[in-house]
């Protein structure tokens with residue numbers, strides 16, 4: 001699949017923009033703070049119905065204006081389509097001219113894999129980023145998954161508030177049953193999907209990583225979840241502790257996965273270079289899984305491509321990408337990479 005056209009109106013530092021993209025490689029280069037990442041943000045918004053940089057959607061509107069518009073025309077194997085987003089007091093989405101009622105309807109219209117300088121944090125930092133990686137991949141393949149995640153988080157928040165009310169206001173403990181049942185219902189669904197997709201990742205990543213490292217490293221993945229076969233029972237067992245602590249200590253909101261290199265925990269023992277290569281492998285695995293599930297190649301967004309990877313890794317990465325549409329941003333023209341090239345300067349191309 002590919003994006004044919006991108007139109008922006010009063011989006012970030014773009015007053016007005018209309019460009020046609022190449023089916024394969026597109027390179028946006030320019031100095032810092034000119035609007036390269038803003039372009040990827042607009043595309044990301046069309047795929048995931050939210051920004052990767054801000055929760056405050058007002059920030060997307062050009063300063064001094066009161067509305068922004070993003071429009072994308074895309075082509076898939078068997079259909080084409082148009083996504084339009086109007087951002088004003090609220091966000092309104094249109095697919096082929098028809099207003100979308102639930103944001104989850106947007107998910108999966110275009111499939112994206114996003115690689116940006118922070119991606120390496122997924123390895124270095126706590127479980128948050130790893131869960132986000134999983135959720136973004138699964139969510140675009142199964143929009144109902146995002147629905148369950150949102151419901152789960154909402155319920156969790158309510159349960160946590162209630163836990164504190166039990167502790168401080170002596171509210172009855174039995175009322176927790178309502179939240180527990182919901183948490184168990186959504187939690188199990190989420191766990192099952194994560195398990196399926198982590199198995200898919202584990203299946204594919206070993207071979208990909210061998211190729212990336214020229215057979216030097218064996219990578220493996222392990223799902224860490226506190227989930228037991230009886231979610232409800234487990235919530236009950238932890239109830240006293242939860243009340244005492246004022247939050248829910250058990251559940252899939254604490255899930256994580258570990259990455260091992262040659263049997264050792266990558267986040268603790270991996271070198272910077274090994275961590276970078278492993279992120280590449282994870283991203284290539286994500287591409288492969290999405291392609292397998294949807295039967296066509298997803299679009300790859302690469303932000304600040306120079307800063308993240310040295311030339312060697314960059315080339316090995318790109319060698320693995322064939323025929324995907326790739327949208328790259330960088331501060332200098334890339335040597336040895338052919339593609340449609342755009343110069344970005346102060347919100348203009």
Ligand SMILES: Nc1ncnc2c1ncn2[C@@H]1O[C@H](COP(=O)(O)OP(=O)(O)OP(=O)(O)O)[C@@H](O)[C@H]1O
Pocket residue numbers: 011012013014030031032033034035036037038039058059060061062063304331
């Ligand atoms: N709502 C807005 N209205 C106007 N300009 C904005 C708005 N939001 C951001 N900008 C401007 O957009 C620019 C940043 O754009 P962007 O993050 O795309 O830069 P970049 O080209 O990716 O830079 P770098 O190479 O440093 O990553 C800044 O100059 C910022 O002031």
Ligand SMILES: [Mg+2]
Pocket residue numbers: 036037038303304
């Ligand atoms: Mg940038």
